[in-house]
Amino acid sequence: MTAATEAGTVSPADLLGLYEQMAVIRGTEKAAHDLFLQGLVKGTSHLAAGQEAVAVGASAALRPDDYVFATYRGHHHAMARGASPAECLAELMSKASGLCHAKGGSMHLTKASAGMLGSYAIVGAHLPMAAGAAWSAMIRGTGQVAVAFFGDGATNIGAFHEALNLAAIWALPALFVCENNLYMEYTPISAVTAVPSPAAGRAASYGLPAEIVDGNDVVEVRDAVARAAARARSGHGPTILEARTYRHFGHSRTDPGTYRPAAEVEQWLLRDPLQLARVRLADLGVPERQVAEADERAAGVVREAVAEAKAAPGPDPADALRDVWADGGSSWRT
């Protein structure tokens, strides 16, 4: 956790650290995109470039033993919780050294040892799970919180509403963090949602507090998550955070995102989370040279990750029949 003393304040060293984490994620997402174009990644991928501040800011405010549940657009959350770029890229490239041993792929990055309990590709499915992890923490008396990150599109599915109600009535130590990137796949979220704020606007229905935050400002996200986590840990129940952000790429690999007005894209690119952090670093008096060095370190990490993932062996074919069951096997009959 960074040593924030009051909201909005951050030390130069802490902010530079957050910036570098975001730069590593950005570089990894770009590498993933390039590897797709080179035919080295199959299937699909939902890149989170542009949304790094949500993951990095939130992680900075959480304890190492807290639980995180993410969506199929979840590379940034896996890395923010400690998955290495190499193991993420290896997973995308179907390599044995991948996070999930090439059995999950882009949409299911998971780092359970770091409390990152999965990336889920059925929209909204993980919100009740996060409620359950929070319920478990409450019963066990551990002081942990559980965070569900989800997109704006998930706010119109039943599991979202069931999870919020359950978390509210049981006062669970849960955080529901919406990454509102303005589009549910190819459709503006505003065109399919009855209230202007798809997540925060539903909070009143469940008697829950909500905050709308600048999801591109890593410090603002960190502080909002810290407030919500403190509230949850003190027994006051869940909070909804709606982080306004924007994805740089289309919805998925095959989507060029042409449905988004050019002026809108341009405006959001100016508010890119890395750019905002650079402005904050300059305000704090951090020399440009130090920022450039962080960029170089990040680029080096990504370069090595790409090389490592490319060089890794493919999966052991026998792995296809492993790990259905807890005993490691897949036998279903005698």
Place this chain on the structure above:
Amino acid sequence: MADVITYREAVAEGLARELRRDPSVVCLGEDIGAAGGVFKTTAGLFDEFGRERIWDTPISEQAILGAAMGAALTGLRPVAEIMFSDFFACCWDYLANEMPKLRYMTGGQVTVPVVVRTANGGGLGFGAQHSQAVENWALAVPGLKIAAPSTPADVVGLMAAAIRSDDPVVFFEHKGLFASKGPAAPPGHVVELGRAAVVRAGSDVTIVALAATVPLALSAAQRLASEGISAEVIDLRCLVPLDMATVLASVARTSRLLVVEENPYQGGWGATVASIVADEGFELLDAPIRRVAAACVPLPFADALEQQVIPTVETVTGAIRRLAGY
């Protein structure tokens, strides 16, 4: 404890034993707490274990199974109740996509030790949306273990095994059996998942049954004994793991196989049993494999109509008689 208990009481007894044994076991579901469950299958648990262990939920089947799964990933052994198995359709994502896949798709990073209990099957006149036998739905999903006991003692023993399992288990409690009675389970009783029981020995025909079709098969076998037909009855007790070794060994003795299942013939679990015997036991057979299953229609309301749809002692008796004479 009484020497004889009902199947209904055995559910609460099985849960209570594990709740006492393991503090990480918690129960959640609709009306399971102070109300004791709509079928009284959780009667007494709230009084003994309190709100910290027995949790009443809203009518939110997705939240129930999702929360159970989240708790299972983080150190608890939750037992979730879905009041009627028909309601699996409201939370099918968790049974089809989440619980059975997470361990596999994360390369073995997690286990999902959760039990999903549900009241299954017909016989009580609840109509088409509260009466189906849906064990075949669960069998269609790799990654779920499936228990479906037919006696009170097996309810207790399989419940112990299901809750101690590190894998997700769907636990079908048959509505038509709740009032039935049987010997109580001895202390510490555990029935390993995937072990069928030969509940009646015979030499002419093997009858494979599950849950409520076990007493049907036993009644039919009893009737036919007076006609000189000796039927062996196997209670599968679980569909996954599926104890085909016991089935094939029995068919080796009898050379004839009848499967009696309450789910529809179309896609029913008996088709899987039949296909394995056809594949691996063809040389053992002296007659075609036969199946008695529910008709491929929704369950009708009236008893007189329901009896036309699901297996009865009469239909099973007739099927055995024809098979023995083949």
